[in-house]
Amino acid sequence: MLGADAFDTEGFLRHLKDWSPAVAEQIASDEGIALDEAHWEIIYLLRDYYTEFDSSPAMRPLVKYCAAKLGADKGKSMYLLSLFPGSPARLGSKIAGLPKPENCL
Amino acid sequence: MASDTPKASGQAEPPRLLLVTRSPPYGSSLARSALDTALAAAAFDMAPALLFLDHGVLQLLPQQEGAASETRSHGKVLDSLPLYDIDRIYVDAAALLHFGLQDMPLPAAAEVVDSTGIRALLEGCDHILSF
Numbered sequence: 001m002l003g004a005d006a007f008d009t010e011g012f013l014r015h016l017k018d019w020s021p022a023v024a025e026q027i028a029s030d031e032g033i034a035l036d037e038a039h040w041e042i043i044y045l046l047r048d049y050y051t052e053f054d055s056s057p058a059m060r061p062l063v064k065y066c067a068a069k070l071g072a073d074k075g076k077s078m079y080l081l082s083l084f085p086g087s088p089a090r091l092g093s094k095i096a097g098l099p100k101p102e103n104c105l
Numbered sequence: 106m107a108s109d110t111p112k113a114s115g116q117a118e119p120p121r122l123l124l125v126t127r128s129p130p131y132g133s134s135l136a137r138s139a140l141d142t143a144l145a146a147a148a149f150d151m152a153p154a155l156l157f158l159d160h161g162v163l164q165l166l167p168q169q170e171g172a173a174s175e176t177r178s179h180g181k182v183l184d185s186l187p188l189y190d191i192d193r194i195y196v197d198a199a200a201l202l203h204f205g206l207q208d209m210p211l212p213a214a215a216e217v218v219d220s221t222g223i224r225a226l227l228e229g230c231d232h233i234l235s236f
Protein backbone atom coordinates (compact mmCIF):
# COMPACT_ATOMS: atom_id res chain seq x y z
CA MET A 1 0.00 0.00 0.00
CA LEU A 2 1.29 3.42 -0.95
CA GLY A 3 0.72 6.31 1.42
CA ALA A 4 -1.42 9.30 0.54
CA ASP A 5 1.65 11.42 -0.26
CA ALA A 6 2.40 9.19 -3.28
CA PHE A 7 -0.68 10.67 -4.96
CA ASP A 8 -1.61 14.17 -6.08
CA THR A 9 -4.75 15.93 -4.91
CA GLU A 10 -6.82 14.19 -7.64
CA GLY A 11 -5.49 10.76 -6.81
CA PHE A 12 -3.01 10.42 -9.69
CA LEU A 13 0.29 8.76 -8.90
CA ARG A 14 3.02 11.40 -8.61
CA HIS A 15 5.87 9.21 -9.86
CA LEU A 16 5.67 6.69 -12.70
CA LYS A 17 8.21 4.44 -11.03
CA ASP A 18 5.96 3.91 -7.99
CA TRP A 19 3.46 1.94 -10.07
CA SER A 20 2.97 -1.81 -9.74
CA PRO A 21 -0.01 -4.11 -10.31
CA ALA A 22 -0.64 -3.94 -6.56
CA VAL A 23 -0.79 -0.14 -6.78
CA ALA A 24 -3.25 -0.45 -9.66
CA GLU A 25 -5.45 -2.64 -7.42
CA GLN A 26 -5.20 -0.02 -4.69
CA ILE A 27 -6.24 2.86 -6.97
CA ALA A 28 -9.00 0.80 -8.61
CA SER A 29 -10.41 -0.19 -5.26
CA ASP A 30 -10.52 3.49 -4.23
CA GLU A 31 -12.51 4.08 -7.43
CA GLY A 32 -14.86 1.19 -6.69
CA ILE A 33 -13.60 -0.96 -9.57
CA ALA A 34 -12.69 -4.65 -9.27
CA LEU A 35 -10.05 -5.36 -11.89
CA ASP A 36 -10.50 -8.37 -14.14
CA GLU A 37 -8.61 -9.52 -17.24
CA ALA A 38 -10.40 -7.06 -19.52
CA HIS A 39 -9.31 -4.16 -17.30
CA TRP A 40 -5.71 -5.35 -17.20
CA GLU A 41 -5.60 -5.56 -20.98
CA ILE A 42 -6.48 -1.87 -21.20
CA ILE A 43 -4.22 -0.89 -18.31
CA TYR A 44 -1.19 -2.42 -20.02
CA LEU A 45 -2.30 -0.93 -23.32
CA LEU A 46 -2.34 2.51 -21.68
CA ARG A 47 1.15 1.94 -20.32
CA ASP A 48 2.31 0.92 -23.80
CA TYR A 49 0.76 4.11 -25.18
CA TYR A 50 2.65 6.17 -22.65
CA THR A 51 5.94 4.46 -23.50
CA GLU A 52 5.36 5.06 -27.20
CA PHE A 53 4.05 8.63 -27.10
CA ASP A 54 5.32 10.06 -23.80
CA SER A 55 1.82 11.28 -22.95
CA SER A 56 -1.49 9.97 -21.65
CA PRO A 57 -4.16 9.71 -24.36
CA ALA A 58 -7.38 11.66 -24.58
CA MET A 59 -10.48 9.63 -25.38
CA ARG A 60 -10.31 9.72 -29.18
CA PRO A 61 -6.69 8.54 -29.51
CA LEU A 62 -7.31 5.89 -26.85
CA VAL A 63 -10.21 4.46 -28.86
CA LYS A 64 -8.15 4.47 -32.06
CA TYR A 65 -5.17 2.90 -30.31
CA CYS A 66 -7.39 0.15 -28.86
CA ALA A 67 -8.84 -0.53 -32.28
CA ALA A 68 -5.36 -0.78 -33.78
CA LYS A 69 -3.91 -3.01 -31.06
CA LEU A 70 -6.86 -5.09 -29.85
CA GLY A 71 -9.23 -5.08 -32.81
CA ALA A 72 -12.37 -3.22 -33.77
CA ASP A 73 -14.52 -4.90 -31.11
CA LYS A 74 -12.54 -3.30 -28.33
CA GLY A 75 -11.79 -0.03 -30.12
CA LYS A 76 -15.13 1.43 -29.10
CA SER A 77 -16.01 4.07 -26.54
CA MET A 78 -18.88 1.91 -25.24
CA TYR A 79 -16.52 -0.97 -24.53
CA LEU A 80 -14.09 1.30 -22.67
CA LEU A 81 -16.91 2.99 -20.80
CA SER A 82 -18.17 -0.39 -19.62
CA LEU A 83 -14.77 -1.05 -18.02
CA PHE A 84 -13.93 2.44 -16.79
CA PRO A 85 -17.21 4.31 -16.32
CA GLY A 86 -17.40 8.05 -16.77
CA SER A 87 -14.12 8.96 -18.42
CA PRO A 88 -12.16 5.89 -19.56
CA ALA A 89 -9.05 7.81 -20.62
CA ARG A 90 -8.84 9.63 -17.31
CA LEU A 91 -9.78 6.74 -15.04
CA GLY A 92 -7.74 4.20 -16.99
CA SER A 93 -4.66 6.44 -16.94
CA LYS A 94 -5.11 6.93 -13.21
CA ILE A 95 -5.19 3.19 -12.50
CA ALA A 96 -2.30 2.63 -14.93
CA GLY A 97 -0.20 5.06 -12.87
CA LEU A 98 0.11 7.62 -15.67
CA PRO A 99 -0.21 11.41 -15.49
CA LYS A 100 -3.66 12.87 -15.94
CA PRO A 101 -4.49 13.22 -19.67
CA GLU A 102 -4.11 16.89 -20.53
CA ASN A 103 -6.79 17.22 -23.15
CA CYS A 104 -9.47 14.99 -21.79
CA LEU A 105 -13.05 16.18 -22.08
CA MET B 106 -23.33 11.17 -52.72
CA ALA B 107 -23.62 14.64 -51.33
CA SER B 108 -21.73 14.99 -48.04
CA ASP B 109 -23.71 17.00 -45.55
CA THR B 110 -20.98 16.59 -42.96
CA PRO B 111 -17.87 18.01 -44.58
CA LYS B 112 -14.67 16.39 -43.33
CA ALA B 113 -11.34 18.16 -43.22
CA SER B 114 -9.69 15.40 -45.23
CA GLY B 115 -9.88 17.17 -48.57
CA GLN B 116 -6.51 18.77 -49.10
CA ALA B 117 -8.03 21.32 -51.44
CA GLU B 118 -10.08 22.87 -48.69
CA PRO B 119 -8.03 25.26 -46.55
CA PRO B 120 -7.83 24.50 -42.82
CA ARG B 121 -9.99 26.62 -40.57
CA LEU B 122 -7.44 26.66 -37.78
CA LEU B 123 -3.74 26.81 -38.60
CA LEU B 124 -1.16 26.51 -35.84
CA VAL B 125 2.20 27.94 -36.85
CA THR B 126 5.02 26.54 -34.77
CA ARG B 127 8.37 28.21 -35.40
CA SER B 128 10.34 27.47 -32.22
CA PRO B 129 12.83 24.68 -31.52
CA PRO B 130 11.48 21.75 -29.44
CA TYR B 131 13.28 22.54 -26.20
CA GLY B 132 14.63 25.61 -24.44
CA SER B 133 11.27 27.32 -24.20
CA SER B 134 7.75 26.09 -23.79
CA LEU B 135 6.52 27.49 -27.12
CA ALA B 136 6.80 24.28 -29.14
CA ARG B 137 5.08 22.37 -26.39
CA SER B 138 2.32 24.99 -26.21
CA ALA B 139 1.71 24.69 -29.94
CA LEU B 140 1.42 20.93 -29.66
CA ASP B 141 -0.84 21.10 -26.60
CA THR B 142 -3.06 23.57 -28.44
CA ALA B 143 -3.21 21.20 -31.41
CA LEU B 144 -4.26 18.29 -29.19
CA ALA B 145 -6.83 20.40 -27.36
CA ALA B 146 -8.29 21.73 -30.63
CA ALA B 147 -8.47 18.16 -31.95
CA ALA B 148 -10.40 17.12 -28.85
CA PHE B 149 -12.96 19.78 -29.82
CA ASP B 150 -13.17 18.40 -33.39
CA MET B 151 -11.55 21.49 -34.88
CA ALA B 152 -9.17 19.49 -37.10
CA PRO B 153 -6.28 21.92 -36.80
CA ALA B 154 -3.47 22.01 -39.34
CA LEU B 155 0.13 22.41 -38.22
CA LEU B 156 2.79 24.38 -40.04
CA PHE B 157 6.39 23.84 -38.96
CA LEU B 158 8.20 27.01 -39.90
CA ASP B 159 11.79 28.28 -39.40
CA HIS B 160 13.36 26.71 -36.27
CA GLY B 161 10.13 24.75 -35.82
CA VAL B 162 11.36 22.11 -38.27
CA LEU B 163 13.88 21.08 -35.59
CA GLN B 164 10.92 19.65 -33.66
CA LEU B 165 10.76 16.91 -36.29
CA LEU B 166 14.30 15.64 -35.64
CA PRO B 167 14.29 11.92 -34.81
CA GLN B 168 15.67 10.38 -31.64
CA GLN B 169 14.96 13.14 -29.19
CA GLU B 170 15.78 12.26 -25.61
CA GLY B 171 13.21 14.08 -23.54
CA ALA B 172 14.63 12.57 -20.37
CA ALA B 173 17.92 14.42 -20.93
CA SER B 174 16.12 17.72 -20.50
CA GLU B 175 13.80 16.31 -17.83
CA THR B 176 10.76 16.82 -19.98
CA ARG B 177 8.62 14.67 -22.20
CA SER B 178 9.96 13.81 -25.64
CA HIS B 179 8.47 16.29 -28.07
CA GLY B 180 9.07 13.90 -30.96
CA LYS B 181 7.19 11.07 -29.27
CA VAL B 182 4.16 13.27 -28.63
CA LEU B 183 4.26 14.35 -32.28
CA ASP B 184 4.01 10.67 -33.22
CA SER B 185 0.56 10.57 -31.62
CA LEU B 186 -0.90 13.27 -33.91
CA PRO B 187 -2.51 10.73 -36.31
CA LEU B 188 -4.40 9.23 -33.36
CA TYR B 189 -5.83 12.70 -32.73
CA ASP B 190 -6.88 12.87 -36.40
CA ILE B 191 -4.41 15.68 -37.01
CA ASP B 192 -3.38 14.74 -40.52
CA ARG B 193 -2.56 18.07 -42.07
CA ILE B 194 1.05 18.78 -41.32
CA TYR B 195 3.07 21.21 -43.39
CA VAL B 196 6.82 21.67 -43.27
CA ASP B 197 8.79 24.71 -44.43
CA ALA B 198 10.99 23.58 -47.35
CA ALA B 199 13.42 26.50 -47.01
CA ALA B 200 14.00 25.78 -43.31
CA LEU B 201 14.69 22.09 -44.01
CA LEU B 202 17.29 23.19 -46.55
CA HIS B 203 18.74 25.80 -44.20
CA PHE B 204 19.35 23.20 -41.48
CA GLY B 205 20.48 20.53 -43.97
CA LEU B 206 17.51 18.35 -43.05
CA GLN B 207 16.01 17.92 -46.51
CA ASP B 208 16.56 14.14 -46.29
CA MET B 209 15.15 13.78 -42.78
CA PRO B 210 12.23 11.32 -42.48
CA LEU B 211 9.04 13.27 -41.86
CA PRO B 212 5.70 12.19 -40.37
CA ALA B 213 3.64 10.23 -42.88
CA ALA B 214 1.07 13.00 -43.16
CA ALA B 215 3.64 15.76 -43.65
CA GLU B 216 3.73 17.83 -46.79
CA VAL B 217 6.75 19.97 -47.61
CA VAL B 218 5.69 23.43 -48.75
CA ASP B 219 7.62 26.26 -50.38
CA SER B 220 7.04 29.96 -49.76
CA THR B 221 4.19 30.06 -52.27
CA GLY B 222 2.47 27.15 -50.55
CA ILE B 223 3.00 28.76 -47.14
CA ARG B 224 1.48 32.00 -48.34
CA ALA B 225 -1.53 30.13 -49.70
CA LEU B 226 -1.97 28.34 -46.38
CA LEU B 227 -1.78 31.54 -44.35
CA GLU B 228 -4.20 33.31 -46.65
CA GLY B 229 -6.65 30.43 -46.87
CA CYS B 230 -7.31 29.61 -43.23
CA ASP B 231 -9.79 31.33 -40.94
CA HIS B 232 -7.62 31.49 -37.81
CA ILE B 233 -3.88 31.49 -37.24
CA LEU B 234 -2.18 30.91 -33.93
CA SER B 235 1.58 31.44 -33.98
CA PHE B 236 3.96 29.94 -31.42
